[in-house]
Amino acid sequence: MDKQQKDKGLLLRGLSAVERVGNRLPHPVTIFALLTLLVILLSHLFALMGVTVQFEGINPETMKTETQTVSVESLLVPDGIRYMVTSIVENFTTFVALGPVLVAMIGVGVAERSGYLAMLLKRIVIKAPKRLVTPTVVLMGIMSNIAASVGYVVLVPLGAIIFLGFKRHPLAGMAAAFAGVSGGYSANLLIGTNDPILAGISTEAARILNANVVVDPTANWYFMIVSTFILVFIGTWVTDKIVEPRLGPYREPISADIERISQREKRAFRWANLSLLVVVLIIALSIIPSDGVLRGEGGSVVNSPFIQSIIVFMMVVFLIPGLVYGALTGVIKNDKDAAGMMSDSLASMAGFILLIFISAQFVAFFNHTHLGTLLSVKGAEFLQASGFVGIPLMVTFILLTAVINLFIAADSAKWAIMAPIFIPMFMQLGYSPELTQVAYRIGDSTTNIIAPLMPFFALIVAFAQKYDRKSGIGTVVSLMLPYSLLFLLFWIVLLIIWYFLGLPLGPGAPLFM
Incomplete structure (x- = not known):
C-alpha cells in the first residue's frame, strides 16, 4: 500500500469513527432537551456569580453603535420561569426554519x-453529461443563497x-x-439579501472611528465571485x-426506470412545463419592470416583497406543474x-x-x-489580547469566528456583536472594514455544515434519514466534515493570496485603509 492509499484509508477510518461516535449519541430530541437543561442550570450559576460583559454593539433597530x-x-x-412557560409556543412557531420548510x-x-x-x-438523466452532475449541484447550492433559505x-x-x-x-x-x-x-x-445587512452593520462599526466610512453591499463581490469557482472545484472533489467512495453503492431499489417514458407522460410533462413557464412569466412581469408590483422601495429587487416572499413563489413554482402533471397522467383525479x-x-x-x-x-x-453574547465577546477579547498582526491575525480571527459559529448560528446577530469590536480594532492596524468583513464571512460559512445549532441542521438530518434510517447527527457531521475543513483551508489560502496581491475585494473596496 502506497502512502496516498494509506492516508486515504486513515481519513475514511477517521470519518467512520466520527460517524460511529456521533450516532451513538442519544436521539437529537434528547440531545437538545439535555442542552436546554444545561443552559437553564448554567444561566443560574453564572447569574449567581454576577457574570457580566460590556461591549460596543449595534442596535439592530436604530443601526447605531451603543455601549x-x-x-x-x-x-x-421567577422572571426566568415565567419567560420559559410563556414563550414555549412562540419559540416554536417563530423558529426560522419551521415556516419556510412547511x-x-x-x-x-x-x-x-x-x-x-x-x-x-x-429528462435530466437522459440529456445531462454525467461528469457535470456534481459541480452543477454544488454551484446551484451556492447560487441559491440569493434566495435566503430556498436552498x-x-x-x-x-x-x-x-x-x-x-x-x-443519494446521500x-x-x-x-x-x-x-x-x-x-x-x-x-x-449580490444576495444578506450583503446589505452585513454592510450596514460594518458601516456603523467603522463609524466608531471614522464617521465618513461607508461599506457598500458590493464590498466583497469580487472575492465572492472567485470563491464560487474555488468552492465548486473543492466541493466536487x-x-x-x-x-x-466512503458511502459505497446505494443498495436500496430505485423506484423509477429512468429510460422508460410513455407518450402520456411526455404529453403531461410538456403541459406541466408550459404551466411552469406561465407562472415564471407572471412572476417576472411583477419584478422585471422598474415599477413592478413586487419591487421594493426605490425599485429595489434585493430588498423587495419578491425576495421576502421567495418561499411562497417557490411553493407555487412546484405546486402548479405538479398539479398539471398529476391531472394529465391520472394520478390526481380530483381535489x-x-x-x-x-x-x-x-x-x-x-419527525422534523x-x-x-x-x-x-x-x-x-x-439567546435569552x-x-x-458572553461567549462571543470573551472570545473577541482573547483575540484582541493575542498580539497577532497581518495574516496571522486574520487567520486567527477566521478560526475564532468558525468556532463561535458552532454556537451562534445567526450571522447578522454575531456580526452585530463582533463588528464593533473587530472593525475599529483592525482599522487602527490599517485594515479596511471590507477586509475584516470578508474574513468574518469565511469563518461564518465554513462551519455551518457541521453545526447542530444551525436552524436547518435538523432538516438535513431528516433528509438523510429518508435514505438511511440509521442516519443521525454523526452521519451528517461525518459527511460534511471534509467539506468544512477543506473549504476553510482553501478559503484561507485564497484570502492570503488576495492579501499579498493587494487586490480589491469589491468595487471601491480596498484591503487597507
Missing part, C-alpha cells in the same frame, strides 16, 4: 408525489434525487448540495473522491387527491417538526440568557 452591558440572566428565578413542502410534496419531479429527473428546503433534497437518478448514492448528492448551500454561504456570483398529496408531504415532516419544537426552546433560552 452595552449585558448580564447573564437566570432562568430559575410552506415549501406543500408545493414540493405535490411535485414529488404526482411524478413531476421524477419525470424532470428522467435548504428545495435544493438539498433535490440533490439527493438527482444523484439517485444517476444511480449514485452524496445531499451532501454536495448542502455543502454549496451552507458551506458556500458567503460565495456567489450575485470532496464529493467524488471522499464522500461517495381530494391533490389535498391528500399536500397533507402527506406535511405528515412526512412529523418534533425536533424543531425541542431545538427551538434551546436556541431561544440560549445572553450566554451566546
